[in-house]
Amino acid sequence: MAFTTEATEESSTERGADDLLGPGRAIAATLRGTLGPNGLDKMVIDRSGSVVVTNTGATVLDGLEIDAPIGRVIRDAIRTHARHVGDGTTTTALLVGELLDAADGLVERGLHPTSVVDGYASAMSHARDALDELTVPVDPGDERVREVASTAVTGRWDAASARRFADITVDALRSVDFDAARLTLHAYPGGELADSERVTGILVDLDGSSTTVDGFGTDGRRTLADPTVALVDGEVTTPTAEASGTVTVRSPDDLAAVREHERAAESELVRSIADRDVDVLVCQKSINDAAKTELARAGVLPVERTRRDEFDAIARAADATPVTAVADLERDELGRAGSVRRRSVGGGTVVELSGLPGESHESLLLRGGTPHVAEETKRIVEDCLAVARHAASGGGVVPGGGAGMTAVFRAVADRASSVDDRSALALDAFAEAVTVIPRALARNAGADPIDALVALRNRHHDGETAAGVARSGAVRDMFDAGVVEPVAVPARCLETAVRTAGLVLRVDETLDAKPIDGSGADGDGHRGTGHSGGDGHGHAHGDGHGHGDGHAHAHGDGRGSGGGRDGGYPWALSH
Ligand code: ADP
Ligand code: MG
Secondary structure (H helix, E strand, C coil): CCCCCHHHCCCCCCCCHHHHHHHHHHHHHHHHCCCCCCCCCEEEECCCCCEEEECCHHHHHHHCCCCCHHHHHHHHHHHHHHHHHCCCHHHHHHHHHHHHHHHHHHHHCCCCHHHHHHHHHHHHHHHHHHHHHHCECCCCCCHHHHHHHHHHHECCECHHHHHHHHHHHHHHHHHCCCCHHHEEEEEEECCCHHHCEEEEEEEEECCCCCCCECCCCCCCCCEEECCEEEEECCCECCCCHHHHCCCCCCCHHHHHHHHHHHHHHHHHHHHHHHHCCCCEEEECCCECHHHHHHHHHCCCEEECCCCHHHHHHHHHHHCCCCECCHHHCCHHHCEECCEEEEEEECCEEEEEEECCCCCCCEEEEEEECCHHHHHHHHHHHHHHHHHHHHHHHHHCEEECCCHHHHHHHHHHHHHHHHCCCCHHHHHHHHHHHHCHHHHHHHHHCCCCHHHHHHHHHHHHHCCCCCEEECCCCCEEEHHHHCCEEECHHHHHHHHHHHHHHHHHHHCCCEEEEEECCCCHHHHHHHHHHHCCCCCCCEEEECCCCCCCCCEECCCCCCCCCCCCCCCCCCEEEEC
């Protein structure tokens, strides 16, 4: 991407260590106390004044108002990580903070930032080897998968709830062969966390999806036993006289005749549905009002405007073949369900289809006192799902509680002592940095972080490579304690942290970019593309390494993509 001006030249202002390193440190400092099973909660108050009490790293991060551009780069990188990996947000933030801190010391001692970045990259490859060595394979049916799930949710709720959620999540996942597409989460405010439940079947959310159901439940019929299910992938309607536009009405008698004709068409439609022994009619689009009432009267449950994903799931689970129009409906295309039930959940209504003969489908009905709590519960369960799927997908698991990072520490420190050039410094710094995880776990458990670290080093040195910091703060075997995580989690945390620290370290200074022509409307459009932060400030990073190709980073997606417009941006850079 062509930037034309000062960004390519040596920076004219001092590299402001605080500007660039400060935000990373601040984010890490904010999150440190939330790490692990003893992590304390943060009270996050958003702009609208609503309050969330949480110790989930991603939620805290979302609640932070970060003005510094570098801070936003870091937050976005961590968010991207959280989206892809599902766990390890806090860990990543702490690692970024520590890697930046360590780099700062090295740069002060005269090491060039690029040497630090290179040293970190080489440390990363040793780190990966160390984690691989620690990895134990697991089978989808293993008890370990359950332990992975409960490790991921430890500290979010009381121990019993954590265990229960881990159990229902893993049981549900197993029943759908770990296919996330067949497991749906529904969060409903109102009620207690303990009212959350696993439903083997499909829940159709009648409020969220604007689906409406008439004549069902209102007259006391709440459950249909063993119904047939017809799926219409379109709308159910009868042609009305107005719609056809060809009828001329000259007298009240004519009008009555037209209405009579419409009613006859409706009755015909309803009869044709009822005649085919349809008990539940699930329609992807709308069902005309009069037909709905008629259907309900004829004993057919009409479900209209069903969300596409729910519609498809019902088709597969009920073994039904969707048709585009009611006229195409054949008996052998009807699906079945063991029962269809209407339920009121926290002020909302759902239709529950269970006992389905086709492809298995699971739903988790998650409850929480307020919309925020319900959503937070959903978020935690999503993380739990993600790690359980990672673990079951064959990648293997490593002991948690900082055991993985201790192994990384040893491997990288070992390597540092065997090289005799300057890169040893960066390796050493990296090794030190990763111990932030066991240190923070120990401190949060009320134990002395240095004592814990010494004990960990000794135990690992003696071959007890599963030694980590337990919930009590004591050092013990994490496999025995059932504290395990998919190797993908620590590995990806380290990768994200190294990449993000590298990004920050390579920044020499922050420059403001302004449009050359200053034209209002269009200029904004361009900003939107190039700078997903969308705040009206562009930021260019001179790379400062003499490549002579100053470039712009998009702040916002954390991947540094520039938006891909050809021919550069209409910007000029100025200080
Ligand atoms: P993150 O956002 O990084 O996932 P968490 O607050 O979830 O942060 O803490 C994760 C860390 O806590 C991991 O290092 C994990 O191994 C550790 N951990 C989780 N449960 C336990 C436990 N019961 N005992 C010791 N460590 C645990
Ligand atoms: Mg976690």
